[in-house]
Amino acid sequence: MAGRHSHSNYSNSLHYLLVRWPNTTNKGIFSATVKANRQVGHRFYRLALEFSGAGAEAFAEFKPGQFAQLDLSSAALPPAEAIPEDLADVARREILLRRPFSFADVTSRADKTVAEVLYSVVGPATLRMTTLSPGDSLSVIGPLGNGFEVPTGKKTAVLVSGGMGVPPLQHLAKLLTANYPQITVIAFAGAKTAKELPFESKLDAISQQLGFAIPEFARYGIKSLVATDDGSAGFAGLVTGCLAQWLEETCPAPQTTIIYACGPEAMLAKIAEIAKEKRIDCQVSMERRMACGFGVCQSCAVPCRIGDSSETIYKLCCEYGPVFESKEVILDL
Amino acid sequence: MTGTVNISVDFAALKLANPVFTASGTCGYADELADFIDVSQLGGFITKSITLKPRQGHATPRIVETDAGMLNAIGLANIGLDKFIQEKLPIIEKMTVPVFVNVAGETIAEYVAVTERLANEKAIAGFELNISCPNVEKGGISFGRDPEQVTQITSAVKKAAGQKILMVKLSPCVTDISAIAQAAVEAGADALSMINTFTAMVIDIETRTPVLANKTGGLSGPAIKPIAVYLVNKVYNEVAKARGIPILGMGGIRTASDALEFIIAGASAVAIGTANFIEPGSALRIIDGIRKYCARHSVANIQELIGSLSQERA
Numbered sequence A: 001m002a003g004r005h006s007h008s009n010y011s012n013s014l015h016y017l018l019v020r021w022p023n024t025t026n027k028g029i030f031s032a033t034v035k036a037n038r039q040v041g042h043r044f045y046r047l048a049l050e051f052s053g054a055g056a057e058a059f060a061e062f063k064p065g066q067f068a069q070l071d072l073s074s075a076a077l078p079p080a081e082a083i084p085e086d087l088a089d090v091a092r093r094e095i096l097l098r099r100p101f102s103f104a105d106v107t108s109r110a111d112k113t114v115a116e117v118l119y120s121v122v123g124p125a126t127l128r129m130t131t132l133s134p135g136d137s138l139s140v141i142g143p144l145g146n147g148f149e150v151p152t153g154k155k156t157a158v159l160v161s162g163g164m165g166v167p168p169l170q171h172l173a174k175l176l177t178a179n180y181p182q183i184t185v186i187a188f189a190g191a192k193t194a195k196e197l198p199f200e201s202k203l204d205a206i207s208q209q210l211g212f213a214i215p216e217f218a219r220y221g222i223k224s225l226v227a228t229d230d231g232s233a234g235f236a237g238l239v240t241g242c243l244a245q246w247l248e249e250t251c252p253a254p255q256t257t258i259i260y261a262c263g264p265e266a267m268l269a270k271i272a273e274i275a276k277e278k279r280i281d282c283q284v285s286m287e288r289r290m291a292c293g294f295g296v297c298q299s300c301a302v303p304c305r306i307g308d309s310s311e312t313i314y315k316l317c318c319e320y321g322p323v324f325e326s327k328e329v330i331l332d333l
Numbered sequence B: 001m002t003g004t005v006n007i008s009v010d011f012a013a014l015k016l017a018n019p020v021f022t023a024s025g026t027c028g029y030a031d032e033l034a035d036f037i038d039v040s041q042l043g044g045f046i047t048k049s050i051t052l053k054p055r056q057g058h059a060t061p062r063i064v065e066t067d068a069g070m071l072n073a074i075g076l077a078n079i080g081l082d083k084f085i086q087e088k089l090p091i092i093e094k095m096t097v098p099v100f101v102n103v104a105g106e107t108i109a110e111y112v113a114v115t116e117r118l119a120n121e122k123a124i125a126g127f128e129l130n131i132s133c134p135n136v137e138k139g140g141i142s143f144g145r146d147p148e149q150v151t152q153i154t155s156a157v158k159k160a161a162g163q164k165i166l167m168v169k170l171s172p173c174v175t176d177i178s179a180i181a182q183a184a185v186e187a188g189a190d191a192l193s194m195i196n197t198f199t200a201m202v203i204d205i206e207t208r209t210p211v212l213a214n215k216t217g218g219l220s221g222p223a224i225k226p227i228a229v230y231l232v233n234k235v236y237n238e239v240a241k242a243r244g245i246p247i248l249g250m251g252g253i254r255t256a257s258d259a260l261e262f263i264i265a266g267a268s269a270v271a272i273g274t275a276n277f278i279e280p281g282s283a284l285r286i287i288d289g290i291r292k293y294c295a296r297h298s299v300a301n302i303q304e305l306i307g308s309l310s311q312e313r314a
Helices: A053-060 A124-129 A167-179 A205-210 A239-250 A265-278 B080-094 B108-118 B147-161 B177-186 B222-243 B256-265 B282-296
Strands: A028-041 A044-052 A067-070 A099-101 A105-109 A112-120 A137-144 A156-162 A184-191 A223-228 A257-262 A281-285 A301-305 A312-316 A323-325 B009-011 B014-016 B020-022 B044-046 B063-066 B069-072 B099-103 B126-130 B165-170 B191-194 B198-200 B217-220 B247-250 B269-272
Touching (some): A028 A112, A044 A053, A044 A137, A053 A105, A053 A112, A156 A167, A167 A257, A184 A239, A239 A265, A257 A265, A265 A281, B020 B282, B063 B217, B069 B222, B080 B108, B099 B108, B099 B165, B108 B126, B126 B147, B147 B177, B165 B177, B177 B191, B177 B222, B222 B247, B222 B256, B256 B269, B256 B282, B269 B282
Parallel strands (some): A156 A184, A184 A223, A257 A281, B020 B044, B020 B269, B099 B126, B165 B191, B191 B247, B247 B269
Antiparallel strands (some): A044 A112, A067 A099, A067 A137, A281 A323, B069 B217, B198 B217
16 A cells, blocks of 8 residues: 555545545445454553455555544443543543544455554543453444655655554554665654553663664564653653754755654644754644544644645644644644 | 335425434535435435635634533634535535525624525525524624524525525524524524524633633533423424424434434424434434334324324323
């Protein structure tokens, strides 16, 4: 799967006029079967969803950075003793709306497609998600939105994630190494503490020194560095500081380098600033509360610049994004 | 057996194939749900609100989930009349389902201008007059709270609408909804749609600030359904029944049973809103469920059910 979108199906509405990429036309409502749901760290889980038939076909085309809407309303709560104290109140809430997730990995084999959700238990929906077990079925709407794009001529791709921003970058890492042998990939991942880094295996000082701190990226032969605010693993400080230091030290050619980022908006704002200063292309994956995910509820507005003018326009994160060029988005610090 | 059941309903001058609409703001401008469902199977379709000029809408967060519901404060974000005509009307022209355009504005003149411009478009069955949006400073609900203003705006828009059906969408956030309904009907409304959302607020206790950027939003979803059913029944009994004015009932409908409650309460048709976000095909599932209910209860014609609420408890 190349990171290129065809330009068919262009429409002329307000949103689409400025769209670089058309929406996928293979979106639909599909039933997925849970294959596995493993805890991989402190409050982190990896959920494998298997699609067959039309769903397998649709999700085989799922691009890194796209997303899907999961209906978790009928998933059961864990037993009371398994509910963390800080989630005791929200655990009592019913789920009404679907929840948007990107995938950390998508594998297509024969007539099945398996998509993996890497999630963190943060609220009533993700708490219920932990009780899904193999054989359960789940309603999934997708693939939705537009994913990361790989412009021609790039030789270095820098993946930067903050906290739970890492899943679509893991998926992108896989695609970049499989389809773009001319591109060297490096990944940066930040979190408040070592415990909050959403990775499966232990992060040790030696691998950080060697530049292969994260096993999930090392499996693709990709170098990676971690940063923690409290210095409990890797670089002590924000991941943006770690990135800035690396850019100073290695000075990759701006024309042939691209940064892909996903994480808190303040992190994206800082990265956009660095990219602008260094004249490096940069794509950011945005997060917004959304009710539908397919363009009708109009909840997920992202303020964007119109060309070089001072005028701004809202674009829907679900339709136009969630991946945006960093230079077009007005990011909140 | 379900083939013998007639679920078509009279709605003002229209004969609808079935009584299920998709509600304004939950199904796009035209065929946005076509990725998921066959839109031509609906009884009716209501567009997102259209204003004279495009509106950007409010800052985010624009929504927040609540128990059995959600709050939205979109701020009538829409592409504006010109773009609607250029880009959406050609799509609507190809749709076979009756399409109502939801009209909003800040002044009566704006409502009139939008309506006038669309009044001769063959593709449009009628208008839904939005005098009940709780999320804008000017216009919206400010027209819908006071019977005198309702009279003014309804008669002005009725004149602009020409031969098209004019449906007035009511807010539940009023002291006496029947007084508002009566004002609308006396000023020329051909139908009433009810209810719009309830003004509400969710507070983030960590920051002690409202979650929504607009501070307040409109509550929709299953939480409001019993109130909506009650209000539909009240307006049916006090205003609509005697005057033969159809009601389009809405508020938290998720299932055929929900829809049937509204119909029994007095609604000639119903609209599906929030449920479209979760299950874009819910309207079609509900149509099927209504048909099955009629077959099961030997209701040969669904119109027998409208307002059939018995005052005696079973």
